[in-house]
Amino acid sequence: MTNDEVRTTKYEPVIGLEVHCQLLTKTKLFCGCETKFGAEPNSHTCPVCLGWPGSLPVLNEEALRLGIKIGLALNCEISGRLKFDRKNYFYPDLPKAYQISQYDMPVNGKGWIEIEQRAESREQRENQNPMPSALCSMAKRVGITRAHLEEDAGKLLHEGIKDGSLVDYNRAGTPLLEIVSEPDIRSAEEAYDYLTSLKAILEYLEVSDCNMEEGSLRCDANVSVRPVGQEKFGTRTEIKNLNSFKAVQKAIEYEIKRQVEMIEAGEKVSQETRLWNDDTGKTALMRSKEQAHDYRYFPEPDLVPFSIAQEFIEGLRKNLPELPQARTNRFTKDFGLSPYDAAVLVQEKKLGDYFEACVKEKANSKLASNWIQSELLALLNTAKKTIEESPVTPQALAGLLRLIDNNTISGKIAKDVLPLMFETGKSADAIVKEKGLEQVTDTKLIEEIADKVIAANPKSVADFKSGKTTALGFLVGQLMKETKGKANPKLANEILSKKLASLKKISK
Ligand SMILES: [Zn+2]
Structure with missing residues (x-):
């Protein structure tokens, strides 16, 4: 067996995706700062999004509305009861040293989307060879675990800076909806199809500009492999730094191969976060993976849990595009x-x-x-x-x-x-x-040209008479050439066939 065969016959990949979607609001999730991309660094900041002591967050209602619209489109259970939590971690792009997120009472609970599995046909298309459609459109349901609201972190700038790094807090506090899928995806192609289907939904909802270059759509992939037939999941790794859907697909393919090779060599896959490098086409260790308890989640004391009226949710459902x-x-x-x-x-x-x-x-x-x-x-x-x-x-x-x-x-x-x-x-x-490109459908004119073509190509006519039917194609081609492609091809074919058939009769 080749390595590829080992990979596809002995092991089954298990993939889950986490997609961060930046919501298209004018202002940030908990303050009135603008969310505009590309502004001068640190020009859209205030005490709230910079985490100054004593400042208080206020939830942006528009962000909540957009978040629920996405939940409705993803068939999520929406209880209407929600709570925000602090997710603690130290990182220079996070001014408060915690992120306001949602832990156990997310705005959107379990849901699903249907994905079109068109990976194979897509490749065929790229090779300009589309497959018959009936063979290649198959729907599969991928579960959504949850889709919760959280604020984005700032941005660290390393490039072109000699000593240390710079930080831009314009993005800090920008509203995100993190959409977590169930580990229902079974191949890199399916991951690609899931993302395209999800992106299409977000675009139709007009809730995000879905611009991957500007980071308004970001994706992390959780990948593990298990022997075919085994129910228990293998140890998973999380892949970050995926800047395009193609990168997601390539990184997953690489990671599946890497894990299978480790297992086949008797090694153990360890739970870790890995970074995808698009230039080398490889993933590399970033850090060992945090567990939920590493983040010491606790309820955000400045935002009390609250309920949304069912009418509010139903109103949004009614107005979905x-x-x-x-x-x-x-x-x-x-x-x-x-x-x-x-x-x-x-x-x-x-x-x-x-x-x-x-x-x-x-x-x-x-x-x-x-x-x-x-x-x-x-x-x-x-x-x-x-x-x-x-x-x-x-x-x-x-x-x-x-x-x-x-x-x-x-x-x-x-x-x-x-x-x-x-x-x-x-x-x-x-x-x-x-x-003067109008098609020539004048039968008389085509007949005249057909006579000319027959007269000018005695060899092909003789070939035709001796049974070489392909000669007809050549003569039709000549007729089309005479008319600069304007003769009605069907008529040209009919008229020439008739003329040649009668010639054949005469010569007999
Ligand atoms: Zn602010």
Whole structure:
């Protein structure tokens, strides 16, 4: 057995993820300081978020509202009774030497999300070879343990500083919701799928800008392995410093391999926190893992436990927007898309919006789905633009697709028109007229050209007569070339076949 086979047949990975999501509030969790990213260091601070003695925290109601909205979308139990606790640890980016978090009475209790398992098909897609959709869309439920509110720490700056480090407290006190998953995830790909599904939900809720570069979405992974069939979990390690979903996937893959190799060599995995290094592609020991009791949690005396009225929670539930899962179902039902195509369009809210706007302009929905996912996204990728920055509006794309749908141009010609629209901002109509690209459906004209092609290619005609049917393809190609690709391909094929068949008869 190869090492890879040992890993996949003898051991099963067990993965849980902790996602910190920065809530999109104007002000911090317990004070009125602004949360704006990129401000001058320490310009958004006050006695509360700097932890001055005698200052008192006051809970930000908007943060609570956003936190509950997420809980509702993640199907969490929400008792409405909550408490804040102090989590004690000494670290220079934490001015109070404790963090206000939630320990045993979190705002959101147990829940779950459904994830689309599309890892395999995603790779196929990247290789431009999409799999039939029925084979690759499978839903799996991943449990949520809890999702609690807590304040963020400040930021230490080490780079470019010779002696010591600098600290910026602008981020200290920024509201976070920590979303802890159950250890239900079984592979690095599944972790990736979980994160994409979760991010989509957060984007639809408009509760966070989900910007990983700016740290508004951060993820830690707990990874262990156990022999297949064993119920007891193995010893887990926690991986930090994961700056992208791809990094999460790669780090988990590395960690699974590392742990299996240790066990196979008779060594013991120890419970520890490890840092992922994207450059080396490895994890390295950071510190031995703390236990909950290391943090000496105790109730935050400055914020008493309190209850939220059920009407408040129900009001939020009623006003939840349409979520990705529901939208995917609607796209398959109303627009006849495959579950796979629907999920791809829905994953990014703006992409789904673009598609809907396109269909609203009377574009054929399946054509629109295909063209957005292949041609348009390819152009955007090359130009390094997002769907929102697309020079081709949904209305303009619909204009192009209508021309294909009503046979004014062929799909092949349309592939040349779209890049011109992208470059010039002109409408499909204008470009087609300007360049004279309308499809030739005039039977008489095609017949004339077919005669010309037959006369000019006696060898292929002879081949065809002697039974080489592939010669037809060549002659159709010549006809298309004569018309600069504008002849209706179906008509061209029909007319040439008919002519060649009659020639064959004559020669007999
Ligand atoms: Zn403050």
